[in-house]
Amino acid sequence: MTDFIAALKQRWTQADSLVCVGLDPEPSKFPAKFRDDSDAVFAFCRDIVDATAPYVCAFKPQIAHFAALGAEDALQRLIAYIHASHPGIPVILDSKRGDIGSTAQHYATEAFERFAADAVTANPYLGRDSVQPFLDRADRGVVILCRTSNPGAGDLQDLVVDGRPLYQHVAEKVARDWNGHGNCALVVGATWPAQLKEVRAIVGEVPFLVPGVGAQGGDVEAVVSNAKTADGTGLIVSSSRAVLYASTGDDYAQAAAAEARRLRDEINRYR
Numbered sequence: 001m002t003d004f005i006a007a008l009k010q011r012w013t014q015a016d017s018l019v020c021v022g023l024d025p026e027p028s029k030f031p032a033k034f035r036d037d038s039d040a041v042f043a044f045c046r047d048i049v050d051a052t053a054p055y056v057c058a059f060k061p062q063i064a065h066f067a068a069l070g071a072e073d074a075l076q077r078l079i080a081y082i083h084a085s086h087p088g089i090p091v092i093l094d095s096k097r098g099d100i101g102s103t104a105q106h107y108a109t110e111a112f113e114r115f116a117a118d119a120v121t122a123n124p125y126l127g128r129d130s131v132q133p134f135l136d137r138a139d140r141g142v143v144i145l146c147r148t149s150n151p152g153a154g155d156l157q158d159l160v161v162d163g164r165p166l167y168q169h170v171a172e173k174v175a176r177d178w179n180g181h182g183n184c185a186l187v188v189g190a191t192w193p194a195q196l197k198e199v200r201a202i203v204g205e206v207p208f209l210v211p212g213v214g215a216q217g218g219d220v221e222a223v224v225s226n227a228k229t230a231d232g233t234g235l236i237v238s239s240s241r242a243v244l245y246a247s248t249g250d251d252y253a254q255a256a257a258a259e260a261r262r263l264r265d266e267i268n269r270y271r
């Protein structure tokens, strides 16, 4: 397995894309042809992956969408399928883990061994030892929540500590202390352009996972102009529902591809 950050950089260049497609299966939104398919979760996601692969720098399956359905096996097969059929496209497992060190070790094994993900999202709230088992894997990425996209993000993340909001402390700690292997990234939501700019100023070239475009309404121009790095990269701009459910008809795969391509082109206009 290649180093996550190296694979990401290579894919940004080769595909000329900063788009990530989020794989958040919701069977009630699947096209009718999957109604009697006992392997619908895998089959639907596989079709989306094949259709959108040319336009993405990464895929991001969200674990709760599989686990709630008892479909962890489909998730495992899906990630193996991406590695085999689309080598060079890194997979970020969105599981937002974080626990005391001895338990976090099992979460790292879950993400990197069981599911063979290239990177995992992690919650920094329990402190450094809770993410250390992820940080120790120099070949895998650790994508740490900083300023999330949801409406309540500020409830705790904006609390002022030592003169600045908590999310800025997270950004600084990750960039200065936790990123010894150079394998960290930060989650900053597309819905917060001002905070994207502030975090970029703190962390230099650290990549951002930016969810919140598409269904959550984030503004693509503001994201790119506020948060890109000097070379016009640095961003993994992730969209799930707007791509996955672009059409619920038989043209679902083509519609998903068209939306991923449209998002790629929109982002590239502002790089």
Ligand SMILES: O=C(O)c1cc(=O)[nH]c(=O)n1[C@@H]1O[C@H](COP(=O)(O)O)[C@@H](O)[C@H]1O
Pocket: 022, 024, 062, 094, 096, 121, 147, 148, 149, 150, 187, 188, 189, 211, 212, 213, 214, 215, 216, 238, 239, 240, 241, 242
């Ligand atoms: O870590 C994430 O991926 C994440 C962080 C965040 O701040 N906001 C956020 O929406 N996400 C995830 O990104 C996806 C967004 O989905 P859409 O709104 O459908 O594009 C969901 O799977 C969320 O769980």
